[in-house]
Amino acid sequence: MSSIQAAHWYANPAARVWRATPPGSALQFHRTIAGYTPTQLTELPSLAHELSVGRVFLKDESNRMGLPAFKILGASWATCRAVSRWLGLDPQAATLPVLADSLAKVLTNPHDVTLVTATDGNHGRAVARMASLLGVSVRIYIPEGVSKSATEAIADEGAELISLDSSYDEVVAIASESTTSHPLDFLIQDTSWEGYVDVPQWIIDGYTTLFAEIDESLDTLGLTPDLVACPVGVGSLAQAMVDHYRSGATRPRLLSVEPVTAACVATSLLAGEITSVEIEAPTIMAGLNCGTPSTIGWPSLLNGLDAAISVDDQESRAAVADLAALGQDAGPCGAASLAGVRAALADPARRDALGLDTTSVIVLVSTEGLAANPLDNR
Structure with missing residues (x-):
């Protein structure tokens, strides 16, 4: 260190x-x-x-x-790719309406799907916006030091917020761990580590x-x-x-x-x-x-x-x-x-x-x- x-x-x-x-x-x-x-x-x-x-x-x-x-540029494409892979769709042919309609067809309640990420602000808000557009749930983990206005903006997108008195790196690890054993939780994280490279x-x-x-x-x-x-x-x-x-x-x-x-x-x-x-x-x-x-x-x-x-x-x-x-x-x-x-x-x-x-x-x-x-x- x-x-x-x-x-x-x-x-x-x-x-x-x-x-x-x-x-x-x-x-x-x-x-x-x-x-x-x-x-x-x-x-x-x-x-x-x-x-x-x-x-x-x-x-x-x-x-x-x-x-x-x-950040919406990355969050939107990664969400498209992740959801398309789960649905078995071709991401190059996918659009937001196609993804939303497909989720509605295979799930009784599309909100059973949850997008998850850790964020300093902008990435989390972008992921939350994508969840809103798709009609799914979203859970955002926030480290210490994020401004009140940034936190409120994420909440205004309809996200469940979990604020932690921890560093960004620590919060990333906590967000990742939270999706373990939850197959309908999609981690849309903008950093990579061993075993987690596709979404980033x-x-x-x-x-x-x-x-x-x-x-x-x-x-x-x-x-x-x-x-x-x-x-x-x-x-x-x-x-x-x-x-x-x-x-x-x-x-x-x-x-x-x-x-x-x-x-x-x-x-x-x-x-x-x-x-x-x-x-x-x-x-x-x-x-x-x-x-x-x-x-x-x-x-x-x-x-x-x-x-x-x-x-x-x-x-x-x-x-x-x-x-x-x-x-x-x-x-x-x-x-x-x-x-x-x-x-x-x-x-x-x-x-x-x-x-x-x-x-x-x-x-x-x-x-x-x-x-x-x-x-x-x-």
């Missing part, structure tokens, strides 16, 4: 030559969900001037199918829709990204980013950003192996407050990330405020991307390591809106 002492920086000069296995695509399924539309990719010229690069874009996940974060991989496959949308939006402008930066907790979204870009023709530099108090990915990359970190204090970046990287994502993170950096709460707060001044709705986790890019590019050696110059195109992935994790509740 490693204890966080200071900010981290990691760089891998060989990352862009590594090739990943092409991930499964959930884009067609997402397009069948009522309310689906690609989220905004907004250009922010003032940030390009500040960072001395060509163009900066923000991928805004503050409203993804009516939820204030991107489906969640990651669902996240790749976000990056496919970025490519489509930039392509209309005749652009490709030179750097894509995203926040990381256990590393699932970062794995989706790596797998998407390291299996396609576009090969931007890829940067992960996490809290200095919970920098499990950067710490592990620096150690060359998965390393748990002791979380000594909560962070306003609550969705990133994770102590151990996902094992399923580790090979992609180790081989395909160009760089990893950690930032503190003050840097995240400043990024939230600056994006708000530009009319962008970003919570502390989402704004971490800007905070991380600022910290990286402020150092000439790190800028060189990322291969950036005055013509470079940067994409900042903002994973949540402020409603998902309000600063005034922290």
Whole structure:
């Protein structure tokens, strides 16, 4: 167990030559969900001037199918895959109405099915939303440190909430144990461990829709990204980013950003192996407050990330405020991307390591809106 002492920086000069296995695509399924539309990719010229690069874009996940974060992309696809497997359906042909109708046909009461997960907030709300859409039950386990507003938002989706005075990792284990011997409990967890890899991989496959949308939006402008930066907790979204870009023709530099108090990915990359970190204090970046990287994502993170950096709460707060001044709705986790890019590019050696110059195109992935994790509740 490693204890966080200071900010981290990691760089891998060989990352862009590594090739990943092409991930499964959930884009067609997402397009069948009522309310689906690609989220905004907004250009922010003032940030390009500040960072001395060509163009900066923000991928805004503050409203993804009516939820204030991107997590519904993974939760919806993983739920589709898990329920389809149980029903014996082809997930590539499945839609939400097909799944709901099929459950109603085989069960006297569809609420006998329960979706289960542990969460810092956004993932749990997304799983709860999927349960509501399917007409099934949902049970959500919550660790200490989750804001009151995030907890209330999950409850408003109709979820049974179980709040525990425990760390995120401990709560994940408790949620998993709760499904033992309950065949109609489906664990939809966004981190993996030995013996539990299918659902986390489906969640990651669902996240790749976000990056496919970025490519489509930039392509209309005749652009490709030179750097894509995203926040990381256990590393699932970062794995989706790596797998998407390291299996396609576009090969931007890829940067992960996490809290200095919970920098499990950067710490592990620096150690060359998965390393748990002791979380000594909560962070306003609550969705990133994770102590151990996902094992399923580790090979992609180790081989395909160009760089990893950690930032503190003050840097995240400043990024939230600056994006708000530009009319962008970003919570502390989402704004971490800007905070991380600022910290990286402020150092000439790190800028060189990322291969950036005055013509470079940067994409900042903002994973949540402020409603998902309000600063005034922290």
